[in-house]
Amino acid sequence: MNRTAFVSALVAAFFLTTIAVAQNMPGRKLPSVTMSPAPLTTIIQGKPGTVELHFRIGSGFHINSNTPKAEYLIPTALKLDAPTDIVVGKITYPPGEDASFPFAPDEKLSVYSGEFTLSVLVRPLHNVVPSKYMFRGQLKYQACDNAACYPPKQLPVEFEVKIVKAPPPPKKNPPQSPHAHR
Amino acid sequence: MKRDPVVLMVVAMVVSLMLVFGFHMARKSDGQAAASVGDLKGKPAPDFTLQSLDGKSVHLSDFRGKAVLLNFWATWCEPCKIEMPWFVELQKQYGPEGLQIVGISADEGDSKDGVSEFAHNMGVNYPILLGKEAVVDAYGGVQFLPTTFYIDRNGKVVDRVFGLKGKGEIEDDVKKALAESQVQAQK
Structure with a gap:
């Protein structure tokens, strides 16, 4: 092994070690919910389209579903601000997973854990100028682990939609006279 | 300009130490409350x-x-x-x-x-x-x-x-x- 290769290997080993040490530092882990960057969705003027948003919950944590089993539990809910002349329609939440936890083994809670996806119906009006439009909002959630709960948080959410012109209606051929070809 | 690999290694280690320190401080600030409760x-x-x-x-x-x-x-x-x-x-x-x-x-x-x-x-x-x-x-x-x-x-x-x-x-x-x-x- 030449000197450069040896030094490179040493540096790589050092980086890997420091990363491993950093990840195992003591201290209680805090819950995290993150959103995957949403790909650009193309929607036709005047027609509804669906945007899918993917979220991931840190391992060891769960959050209430959109329909928790008790009214005092805080549901996961997305609020969006739509650009002018674009309507945000129904937001579809996945059903929660019925799960029981060590703190209440006899009770089932409706929760999300791991990954979950929300669908947002977007309907641009006919008069929207074809262009890209940014949607911004917040996902409100409240996380717990097996022994403790964390105050509600709001995750900033954003995604972009490209509005394109509706294709021209297909041209109808004018009715031909039966006497046209003689 | 030819750089000495040992110097590069030292620089890399210093940078990674700074990263670890920064990460640790960020974790510490997250857990600041818990620490002060203690x-x-x-x-x-x-x-x-x-x-x-x-x-x-x-x-x-x-x-x-x-x-x-x-x-x-x-x-x-x-x-x-x-x-x-x-x-x-x-x-x-x-x-x-x-x-x-x-x-x-x-x-x-x-x-x-x-x-x-x-x-x-x-x-x-x-x-x-x-x-x-x-x-x-x-x-x-x-x-x-x-x-x-x-x-x-x-x-x-x-x-x-x-x-x-x-x-x-x-x-x-x-x-x-x-x-x-x-x-x-x-x-």
């Missing part, structure tokens, strides 16, 4: 004035002479809900010996009625106070619930517990707080 152990519990569900102003110092179990909780916290019936039993059992359980709700400010209804449904037999950010901060910025402080008759923090523990452990801590007070009284 500092309260053995120190006087910060006094506060909070409103009870029936509209009275309650000070922690009102309970001086009693061992206080100070429980931060919220209606949206399922593990907190599990503890409440235990607290009701412990208040009945150890109240005559000088235990006072006090709940501080971490629900948002406009939810007094919801807290009141929840406490009523749980049959709570101890005062529930409506939390304020300043009080939460004074106790180290409670980052997760339930968080419970055990305070002796002289107003000193004997112990603090994060998250749900078993009833037996809570009872042991209550006995410890009551005993600690007696030990200090004998000194």
